[in-house]
Amino acid sequence: MTIKNTLSEYGSVTKFFHWGIFIIFVCMFIIAEIMMDMDKGPDKWQLYGLHKSTGLIVFFIILARILWKLVNIAPVLPNTMNSKQKMIAHTMHFILYICMLALPISGYVMSMAGDYGISFYGLFDVVNVLPINKQLADIAHEIHEIAATAIYILIPLHIAAAVYHHRVLKDNLLTRMMPKRKDS
Numbered sequence: 001m002t003i004k005n006t007l008s009e010y011g012s013v014t015k016f017f018h019w020g021i022f023i024i025f026v027c028m029f030i031i032a033e034i035m036m037d038m039d040k041g042p043d044k045w046q047l048y049g050l051h052k053s054t055g056l057i058v059f060f061i062i063l064a065r066i067l068w069k070l071v072n073i074a075p076v077l078p079n080t081m082n083s084k085q086k087m088i089a090h091t092m093h094f095i096l097y098i099c100m101l102a103l104p105i106s107g108y109v110m111s112m113a114g115d116y117g118i119s120f121y122g123l124f125d126v127v128n129v130l131p132i133n134k135q136l137a138d139i140a141h142e143i144h145e146i147a148a149t150a151i152y153i154l155i156p157l158h159i160a161a162a163v164y165h166h167r168v169l170k171d172n173l174l175t176r177m178m179p180k181r182k183d184s
């Protein structure tokens, strides 16, 4: 397995980003659901702090992933797909990237514009570059919820597409994103 992508498969760095971000997102979603269900109190706010601090780190990991994508070639989609299906696949991936970015950005905006601030794991206060503006905070809150809902809907479709390629079309689309390939 190569470090960079080739025209036929993803390299180790892209796979590391894809599966690393997948695991972090699962944790972030679980933390979010638990913290929002909790009664008001120190434990709830501690979990909010964990979610917010980790979310900021994730933002930079996502930026690094996108940068890596931009300096790399992408494996071509298999011939089992017609041009319309390829267009849908690219659009789905593009929307996933938008949602991945929208979550931490809107999280930062809702916290800062809402005047809650962000204490980075209790170590220091994150710089606020925004004005306190409840309306802006509400819009960011809305965007955070919409992006989260979109991910909840798109990921099952994304997984279904991968399984369909593997089981029905029997092409290499799923295996080329897997951590290890039989022939590597």
Ligand code: HEM
Binding pocket: 025, 028, 029, 032, 033, 036, 048, 051, 052, 053, 054, 055, 056, 058, 059, 100, 103, 104, 105, 106, 107, 108, 111, 118, 144, 145, 148
């Ligand atoms: C990639 C990173 C992130 C993911 C995947 C994520 C995911 C989520 C999800 C799924 C929810 C529940 C939304 C709902 O159903 O209403 C949520 C809520 C929340 N997130 Fe994030 N988030 C991320 C980053 C951030 C960041 C960076 C911040 C702030 C700095 C933040 C602040 C919040 C807050 C305050 C809530 C609770 C909103 C409420 O109480 O209604 N999130 N997040």
Ligand code: HEM
Binding pocket: 018, 021, 022, 025, 026, 069, 074, 075, 077, 093, 094, 096, 097, 100, 155, 158, 159, 162, 163, 173, 174, 175, 176, 177
């Ligand atoms: C948070 C969850 C996930 C997100 C945000 C996500 C996002 C993405 C994105 C943006 C791409 C396009 C990569 C590129 O730039 O070329 C991609 C590719 C891929 N994903 Fe995911 N993914 C997630 C979870 C999963 C899961 C659970 C599976 C398991 C079935 C999966 C299977 C794949 C495969 C097989 C590809 C490669 C498609 C190709 O070869 O062109 N993903 N994913």
